[in-house]
Amino acid sequence: MLLGISLLVFFLMNLAPGDFLTPIKAQRDISPEYIASLEKEFGLNEPWYWQYALWLKHVAACDFGYSWSYKIPVTELLAQRAPATLLLSLCSLVFSWLIAIPLGVVAAIYKGSIFDRATSWLAYFSLSLPEFFLALLAVYFAAQTGWFPTGGLTSFDFEFLSLAGQLKDMAWHLVLPTVVMGVGNVAALMRVMRANFLDSIRAEFVTAARSKGLSENQIMFRHVLRNAINPLITTLGFSFSSLLSGALLVENVMNYPGLGQLTYQAFLREDAFVVLGAVVLGSLMLVAGNLLADLLLAWSDPRIRHEK
Amino acid sequence: MQPTKSVECDGANGLRMFYSPSCAFVFATAILLAACFSSCARKESVKRKHLPPPVEADISGLPPGQHGGVFIQTSPGEPNTFNPLVSEDATSGSAIGLMLEGLTRYDPVREKVVPGLAKSWEIAPDMRTHTFRLREGVCWSDGHPLTADDVVFSFAAIYDQRFPNRGASDQTVDGHPHKIEKVDALTIRITAADTYAPFLQTIGWAPILPKHALQKNFDDGTLMKAWNIGEAIRNPDSIVASGPFLLHSFRPGERIVFKPNPHYWRADSAGKRLPYVDFVIMRFVKDFSASTVAFASGQCDAESITPDNVAWVKKSAALHDFTIHERGPSPNSSFIWFNQNPGKNKDGKPFVPAHKLKWFQNKKFRQAVSYGIDRRGIIDGVLFGRGTPLWGPETPANAKWFNPSIRQYNYSPKEAMKLLNEAGFKLDSNARLVDAENNPVSFALNTNQENPIRQNMATVFRENMKTLGIEVQLQFLDFGTFVSKIQDSFDYEAGLLGFTGGGDPAGGKAIYLSSGRLHQWNPCQPKPATEWEARIDALMNKQVKTLDENERKRLWGEVQEIMAEEQPFIYLITPNAYAGLKNKWKNIEVPRIGSIIWNLDEMFLAP
Numbered sequence: 001m002l003l004g005i006s007l008l009v010f011f012l013m014n015l016a017p018g019d020f021l022t023p024i025k026a027q028r029d030i031s032p033e034y035i036a037s038l039e040k041e042f043g044l045n046e047p048w049y050w051q052y053a054l055w056l057k058h059v060a061a062c063d064f065g066y067s068w069s070y071k072i073p074v075t076e077l078l079a080q081r082a083p084a085t086l087l088l089s090l091c092s093l094v095f096s097w098l099i100a101i102p103l104g105v106v107a108a109i110y111k112g113s114i115f116d117r118a119t120s121w122l123a124y125f126s127l128s129l130p131e132f133f134l135a136l137l138a139v140y141f142a143a144q145t146g147w148f149p150t151g152g153l154t155s156f157d158f159e160f161l162s163l164a165g166q167l168k169d170m171a172w173h174l175v176l177p178t179v180v181m182g183v184g185n186v187a188a189l190m191r192v193m194r195a196n197f198l199d200s201i202r203a204e205f206v207t208a209a210r211s212k213g214l215s216e217n218q219i220m221f222r223h224v225l226r227n228a229i230n231p232l233i234t235t236l237g238f239s240f241s242s243l244l245s246g247a248l249l250v251e252n253v254m255n256y257p258g259l260g261q262l263t264y265q266a267f268l269r270e271d272a273f274v275v276l277g278a279v280v281l282g283s284l285m286l287v288a289g290n291l292l293a294d295l296l297l298a299w300s301d302p303r304i305r306h307e308k
Numbered sequence: 309m310q311p312t313k314s315v316e317c318d319g320a321n322g323l324r325m326f327y328s329p330s331c332a333f334v335f336a337t338a339i340l341l342a343a344c345f346s347s348c349a350r351k352e353s354v355k356r357k358h359l360p361p362p363v364e365a366d367i368s369g370l371p372p373g374q375h376g377g378v379f380i381q382t383s384p385g386e387p388n389t390f391n392p393l394v395s396e397d398a399t400s401g402s403a404i405g406l407m408l409e410g411l412t413r414y415d416p417v418r419e420k421v422v423p424g425l426a427k428s429w430e431i432a433p434d435m436r437t438h439t440f441r442l443r444e445g446v447c448w449s450d451g452h453p454l455t456a457d458d459v460v461f462s463f464a465a466i467y468d469q470r471f472p473n474r475g476a477s478d479q480t481v482d483g484h485p486h487k488i489e490k491v492d493a494l495t496i497r498i499t500a501a502d503t504y505a506p507f508l509q510t511i512g513w514a515p516i517l518p519k520h521a522l523q524k525n526f527d528d529g530t531l532m533k534a535w536n537i538g539e540a541i542r543n544p545d546s547i548v549a550s551g552p553f554l555l556h557s558f559r560p561g562e563r564i565v566f567k568p569n570p571h572y573w574r575a576d577s578a579g580k581r582l583p584y585v586d587f588v589i590m591r592f593v594k595d596f597s598a599s600t601v602a603f604a605s606g607q608c609d610a611e612s613i614t615p616d617n618v619a620w621v622k623k624s625a626a627l628h629d630f631t632i633h634e635r636g637p638s639p640n641s642s643f644i645w646f647n648q649n650p651g652k653n654k655d656g657k658p659f660v661p662a663h664k665l666k667w668f669q670n671k672k673f674r675q676a677v678s679y680g681i682d683r684r685g686i687i688d689g690v691l692f693g694r695g696t697p698l699w700g701p702e703t704p705a706n707a708k709w710f711n712p713s714i715r716q717y718n719y720s721p722k723e724a725m726k727l728l729n730e731a732g733f734k735l736d737s738n739a740r741l742v743d744a745e746n747n748p749v750s751f752a753l754n755t756n757q758e759n760p761i762r763q764n765m766a767t768v769f770r771e772n773m774k775t776l777g778i779e780v781q782l783q784f785l786d787f788g789t790f791v792s793k794i795q796d797s798f799d800y801e802a803g804l805l806g807f808t809g810g811g812d813p814a815g816g817k818a819i820y821l822s823s824g825r826l827h828q829w830n831p832c833q834p835k836p837a838t839e840w841e842a843r844i845d846a847l848m849n850k851q852v853k854t855l856d857e858n859e860r861k862r863l864w865g866e867v868q869e870i871m872a873e874e875q876p877f878i879y880l881i882t883p884n885a886y887a888g889l890k891n892k893w894k895n896i897e898v899p900r901i902g903s904i905i906w907n908l909d910e911m912f913l914a915p
Binding site: 016019022031034038069070076080081084143153156158159257261262270 | 378380385388389472473474477532533536556559560561562605787792795
């Protein structure tokens, strides 16, 4: 799969007009010798499949190549940006689970009530809002009220703050991107949670538990919740895969210094190895995420373990 | 139904139980947020180390000020490197420009070369040997003395084949590198291969590198990997500076913070060492619009403003206490040209159909098109009146080199029609223009889609041409596609593009020489195709070999006349330039061309 994806990306980038050297070719004070020497250095004078083969050979030796514009190894470049994206994704994941699960449960328990209808309506509304639009709204909100920063991860005086001050500063910057990234997820998770919970409530084991005289609290939160949450654990695996790649649009709109911003700029500049590195990283996370989801499910649901 | 009901009433308990930790979380977040708000107003005061200026410090001619203040600028895009040998984009260049200096500097306000790291120089009677004398007592930011060895080292690095860099060709004359000799610890002799008029200016573009810090990388061939952004993040102090500022911190995707170089070699007339500001912050934003918005909302101190944005930015001038300085015409040209390349592609098909090539190579046709363009209309319609019509390669911004007496093509469809008739064109019964063989005159005009101003100009042009009976198809292409069309495949008919001009006419070699890469109507000719192109070649080659400035002006003036007469580029307009700066800064000197904060080291905060 990784091979296929990287091949496709390489091919598509080759189809895109121009290459990394196009912008400097249009400048008047660049000598043709310099352009020729760069072309040779980057292998841009070779056909694309040959460039791909060379890249693959290096990757096999765990060398993802150098970024042409930054002149540092791609792995180092990705490592610089990955923590910020990871932080944002984790925050939004925690945020969406903490909000979605209780809301879903309550909506299921009070099925048909005003609360249920209001949350369903809100869920559909937020599902239909594209993330980047929400991000624009958030930036506008921040600019109008001044309550939150309009972008970035740290303030100007970050380096001069104490450790506690730095943490606060980052948390303050994280609020809006977290909410923006999380809202769509909250809606989806909440709807799934509600449906699962309703299914489980109607299951026979609930009647059995009631007839044994267990309290409603015990039934709902020990038995029903545990059964209803299983499908969500699979989603967790998918969320894991998007930890490093899911924030491309939001990062660009909100000027957040993460991988998405780097990848987007590298793509515009046709800095091929950086784009490939980011894509491979994203795909690796997807594979790892699926594995993780299966393992988690096996851990939480004894039926899956015992089938073997 | 019954179970559901019982679920409902008990669910209320469950709700309470379940919600308590969650409530605590929300509460905690609220407290955290409140704490954040209170911490934001805090500003740390910074202690600066003040060392006495060097013996031969350069004394600023502007009024003295006092130390302090934070200067904030925004930048669309961020540096890729802090290594001047690697840098090839404007953002990296401007960051490096704050930290490294050359032997000479250029004062854009007085339009002359002024001393830099070299205090003075002498030119030998052979007109190509220059002896530079360095300032005594100047040190790198880490306290290591700056000597002739650093200069020799820097040029060795620039010329080294192992390190291909953009600046190397600037430091050559007719393809030959200069000869660099150390005379003594503070004296350097640089011999160019031939007389070269802009020598003193271009020598200043070569950044002098610290030998003591980079010798190791030079020896083991890793010089291109030195001073990369990873290094800047981990160890900003390793980037040793000779300029006014050095790196305090670099956060990719967010900002760079520069601090003053305690060893900078300039001082004010009161003996205070420059620069005055305590910190310079370069904040990265998405694009030019975001940068303009940041300035208009008072978030940064300086910004160049394009003509289409002036009106709305001006509205908040009083609120955020800034002034928009009018700089007059910008050095940016825009022009339309026809593909006059007579060549054929690999399959033997001509780049341009033969009958069209005949029109494009006809001077009267090009002049008629030029008469048919309503430049005033473009300025009013596209730039809201904030522009200047352009007739030749130099814009009025470059006052020193601008030739005001070249031929002008003021809008006149009548004059255009007269020329077209002389060239054998006529209107047919449908009011379409046809040539002598009855081919209707029509062509496709390409420009890049990223630039809305160019697209609007192209649209006005199409309407203007309709008046002459010429049909123009507009094609908006991706910049990359467009560049490969005009430089590699040549399969296009007409193009609209612009150059950033200004500066010494020697910089136009690639454009005006018939062998030039950007001689776009017919690039890279082995020998000049026409007499007038041969004449331009001769003039261009002569003016770089002439040191007498008036003679150079005359030669370059003639090139401008030929370009205006022959119209290979049909020049359109130049937008006027505007610079916004906050009023709290003093010693502001906005030049006509170039960076508005070129003298950031001399700017200080009003008391």
